[in-house]
Amino acid sequence: MVQKLETLLETPSQTAGPYVHIGCIPSFAGLEGVYPEDLGLRAIEEGAKGEVITITGSIYDGTGWAMRDAMMESWQADAAGLFPGRAGADPKVIGFCRFAADKDSGEFTLTTVKPGATPTRAGGLQAPHIALWIVARGINIGLQTRIYFEDEDNTSDPVLSRIEQRNRVDTLLAKKTGAGQYRFDIHLQGAQETVFLDL
Amino acid sequence: MSEHPPRYRDQGPLIPRNRAAHPVPYDPDYKTSVARSPQQPLLSMESTLSEETGPRFGHSTLGPLDNNLILNHSKDPARPAMGERILMHGRVLDETGRPVPQTLVEIWQANAGGRYRHVKDGYLAPLDPNFGGCGRTLTDDNGYYEFLTIRPGAYPWPNRGNDWRPMHIHISVFGHSFGQRLITQMYFEGDPLINRCPIAATVKSRSQLDRLVAPLDMAKARPLDFLAYKFDIVLRGRRQTMFENRMEGL
Numbered sequence: 191m192v193q194k195l196e197t198l199l200e201t202p203s204q205t206a207g208p209y210v211h212i213g214c215i216p217s218f219a220g221l222e223g224v225y226p227e228d229l230g231l232r233a234i235e236e237g238a239k240g241e242v243i244t245i246t247g248s249i250y251d252g253t254g255w256a257m258r259d260a261m262m263e264s265w266q267a268d269a270a271g272l273f274p275g276r277a278g279a280d281p282k283v284i285g286f287c288r289f290a291a292d293k294d295s296g297e298f299t300l301t302t303v304k305p306g307a308t309p310t311r312a313g314g315l316q317a318p319h320i321a322l323w324i325v326a327r328g329i330n331i332g333l334q335t336r337i338y339f340e341d342e343d344n345t346s347d348p349v350l351s352r353i354e355q356r357n358r359v360d361t362l363l364a365k366k367t368g369a370g371q372y373r374f375d376i377h378l379q380g381a382q383e384t385v386f387l388d389l
Numbered sequence: 390m391s392e393h394p395p396r397y398r399d400q401g402p403l404i405p406r407n408r409a410a411h412p413v414p415y416d417p418d419y420k421t422s423v424a425r426s427p428q429q430p431l432l433s434m435e436s437t438l439s440e441e442t443g444p445r446f447g448h449s450t451l452g453p454l455d456n457n458l459i460l461n462h463s464k465d466p467a468r469p470a471m472g473e474r475i476l477m478h479g480r481v482l483d484e485t486g487r488p489v490p491q492t493l494v495e496i497w498q499a500n501a502g503g504r505y506r507h508v509k510d511g512y513l514a515p516l517d518p519n520f521g522g523c524g525r526t527l528t529d530d531n532g533y534y535e536f537l538t539i540r541p542g543a544y545p546w547p548n549r550g551n552d553w554r555p556m557h558i559h560i561s562v563f564g565h566s567f568g569q570r571l572i573t574q575m576y577f578e579g580d581p582l583i584n585r586c587p588i589a590a591t592v593k594s595r596s597q598l599d600r601l602v603a604p605l606d607m608a609k610a611r612p613l614d615f616l617a618y619k620f621d622i623v624l625r626g627r628r629q630t631m632f633e634n635r636m637e638g639l
Contacts, residue, residue: 263567
């Protein structure tokens, strides 16, 4: 026998299911009036500093079908690289946003400011990115990934640098489609499978 | 949104996630998971500020009936939701055993007949005009939370020939950092459908699945009013040792 460890195991995840909207964004489910408004409706308030951008995309399952029932959450720093709640952070940047794939087209849209680079524990910098968490029916534990930007210097980012198959780095880069417009598609499986993270 | 003071001290990285504590992503018995589970390995590394920080929600976000699903849809004490009245309660802790105070817990569920109030749910059972099916609350300073609701009904779903979901309540918890984010489901002690459910069965460790089953808790039940079920939740913790660097810049 040895001494007993006190560490607890994490509660197991379960799929968010097809009706995740009821709990997280009830107006999307057609459920009005319980809350004044859905939580996480917007990532920024009017007047946020920095470049306001719109990121559009779809989440494709292994058959190439754009999922109609996924929900996403994003979390990010402000334009100066400070996370909301920290001293000096832009009070107009909420940083957290909830959005869903459209019921008909499967497309999602996130409007926010482009984040700044953020420090690492080792004293380096992470390239500008938005953390993303994806849940849906059929996803048994929420998927973590990141949106980086193809028009930023990503060369020394510690996460991107760890991707062995360099051809997969591209799956984390939002593509510029116009002024302040980006496209970010997510593939759950297949040759273009998005790099999902465990961190 | 933020009613809490900013945190400057490096509390250490998140403890790496023990994936064996969780369901398998791919399970042919849960058919939708087949095309929705990544096939490549996840990229594992130490957490960063993006996972170690997260949104905070204050009491100003919440309304007084938000954690009372019996009344929060009708908002009228004379028109409560139909069904078996229950108190769902418990604590949110992290892996180190510390309570997680002031964190947002959201729930959603079917009504007593097993029907969700969602544009996509067309099950035969009727909607209850007095039941919405969502609730939310903040844990108190000791990590406790409570919801007053009704016991949801079991319902059939298209998967294998005749699959039924056991009675369950969906739960979403934030913790204090984005990397702690968790969605799970609470099942009810004694429900024979748990052992027939392919979604519950995605959790391969029996002892871990048992942690999703809430026991009847008569000590919290109120005579002549409601039964109670206890559901404690454990989120990821932080690794902090005396040898850990404490970077002021973080």
